Amino acid sequence: MAERQKAVFCVQLDNDRTIIRQWIFAPGSETGWHTHDHDFIVVPQTTGTLLLQTIDGESSKELMPGSFYFRNAGIKHNAINSGDDEIVLLEIELKD
Numbered sequence: 001m002a003e004r005q006k007a008v009f010c011v012q013l014d015n016d017r018t019i020i021r022q023w024i025f026a027p028g029s030e031t032g033w034h035t036h037d038h039d040f041i042v043v044p045q046t047t048g049t050l051l052l053q054t055i056d057g058e059s060s061k062e063l064m065p066g067s068f069y070f071r072n073a074g075i076k077h078n079a080i081n082s083g084d085d086e087i088v089l090l091e092i093e094l095k096d
Contacts, residue, residue: 004080005029009091019093025050025081035076040093043068048087051080063087 007029013020019038023031025048033053044063052059054077061069071077081087 017095021091023089025087030080033078036073038073038093043090045088049083051082053078
């Protein structure tokens with residue numbers, strides 16, 4: 001199986017309480033498998049569909065600007081842009 005293109009991110013803020021990353025997913029790109037050390041919130045800036053993979057299986061998440069979703073720390077996962085358009089989102093990680 002061919003390796004997917006990696007989604008790209010830039011850190012917009014990293015202080016003692018919060019890390020904010022802007023992610024840009026080209027169609028078919030992925031984050032790669034990873035685990036967050038802190039709870040986090042995802043705030044889509046564009047519409048699109050993310051395929052979310054965990055060790056327990058896969059699910060799709062429809063993204064709409066102005067919406068958000070919350071995830072607990074410690075879940076190993078991968079996020080893939082399963083659509084035909086670029087996805088932009090903010091990931092807000094909440095430090096303890």
